[in-house]
Amino acid sequence: MQLxxxxxxxxxxxxxxxxxxxxxxxxxxLIEIEHDGLKGIGEAGPDSSGYYGETHxxxxxxxEAFAEVLSDDPLLIEDIIVALDHRLHHxxxxxxxxxxxxxxxLTGKIxxxxxxxxxxxxxxxxxxxxxxxxxxxxxxxxxxxAEATNYPTLxxxxxxxxxxxxxxxxxxxxxxTLRVDANAAxxxxxxxxxxxxxxxxxIELIEQPVAAHDLDGLRLVREHSPIPIIADESCVTLxxxxxxxxxxxxxxxxxxxxxxxxxxxxxxxxxxxxxxxxMFGCMVSSSLAITAAAHLTPLVDYxxxxxxxxxxxxxxxxxRFEQGRIRLPDxxxxxxxxxxxxxx
Numbered sequence: 025m026q027l028x029x030x031x032x033x034x035x036x037x038x039x040x041x042x043x044x045x046x047x048x049x050x051x052x053x054l055i056e057i058e059h060d061g062l063k064g065i066g067e068a069g070p071d072s073s074g075y076y077g078e079t080h081x082x083x084x085x086x087x088e089a090f091a092e093v094l095s096d097d098p099l100l101i102e103d104i105i106v107a108l109d110h111r112l113h114h115x116x117x118x119x120x121x122x123x124x125x126x127x128x129x130l131t132g133k134i135x136x137x138x139x140x141x142x143x144x145x146x147x148x149x150x151x152x153x154x155x156x157x158x159x160x161x162x163x164x165x166x167x168x169x170a171e172a173t174n175y176p177t178l179x180x181x182x183x184x185x186x187x188x189x190x191x192x193x194x195x196x197x198x199x200x201t202l203r204v205d206a207n208a209a210x211x212x213x214x215x216x217x218x219x220x221x222x223x224x225x226x227i228e229l230i231e232q233p234v235a236a237h238d239l240d241g242l243r244l245v246r247e248h249s250p251i252p253i254i255a256d257e258s259c260v261t262l263x264x265x266x267x268x269x270x271x272x273x274x275x276x277x278x279x280x281x282x283x284x285x286x287x288x289x290x291x292x293x294x295x296x297x298x299x300x301x302x303m304f305g306c307m308v309s310s311s312l313a314i315t316a317a318a319h320l321t322p323l324v325d326y327x328x329x330x331x332x333x334x335x336x337x338x339x340x341x342x343x344r345f346e347q348g349r350i351r352l353p354d355x356x357x358x359x360x361x362x363x364x365x366x367x368x
Contacts (some may be wrong), residue, residue: 124284
């Protein structure tokens with residue numbers, strides 16, 4: 025197998041602000057794995073702030089190292105991913121995720137079936153995805169929420185002194201299901217107070233209310249919250265899942281955090297064994313990475329796969345959304361194709 029790496033710079037429609045920073049673009053990488061005339065594609069896209077320890081440069085270096093350990097049989101995904109872990113054991117999960125999704129794409133093309141069918145999943149069981157409203161003035165957030173009529177579920181980024189005002193402004197203009205994501209911005213006491221104040225606005229869930237390392241704080245917030253608590257930054261890999269039991273109601277899985285579809289599947293089943301609900305989320309990515317994640321959504325309770333919807337131009341097409349409902353492509357592999365010049 026041959027591996028090719030290409031820069032994939034993605035501009036956002038508007039600045040995307042969360043509690044720990046503002047993103048204007050995503051510096052991702054596109055990879056192609058060629059074998060016997062077929063090509064599998066994948067996308068490496070880390071958190072833009074380097075929160076999980078990866079950058080554009082570290083991904084490039086990791087992918088170049090991974091190219092040296094690819095086998096001659098793309099169907100041996102388990103063996104290949106184990107070899108990648110041995111090559112670079114710690115971190116590099118966004119880079120590993122790109123290899124992983126390219127292998128699943130290639131395998132599906134070899135076997136002439138979509139990835140969801142390869143995994144035995146029912147495409148009719150996909151959930152509705154939320155659409156994210158980033159931090160801004162309450163007035164601007166309300167305007168964006170009012171315009172998002174095609175998305176019956178909205179996720180509101182918070183973590184400021186005006187959190188309650190922002191949620192109130194959105195609720196005044198929208199009947200959508202609302203989710204709130206603090207991205208670890210609150211102290212446990214702040215979280216409890218704020219969640220109590222937000223409860224009258226009909227919030228479906230609260231995502232990552234406190235710092236990632238504060239597991240006791242997570243437990244305290246959950247014990248006092250009338251709204252389900254979902255861990256994101258606190259639950260990165262498979263090993264984190266058992267620690268979430270009793271501390272939160274569910275976890276948010278992202279391919280770039282955990283290393284790809286193979287590891288995401290393990291996290292989903294482990295979460296179920298610990299009676300945790302499951303959300304599937306994303307970084308800012310093109311429809312390539314979003315579609316890869318979407319193939320697993322028949323297994324989850326919640327989806328937040330709007331990363332490509334935030335882009336000024338999406339270079340790929342794959343998964344579609346009908347009133348927020350995820351619709352999987354039925355072409356072999358991931359079912360992702362490059363957009364023509366007219367479609368960009």
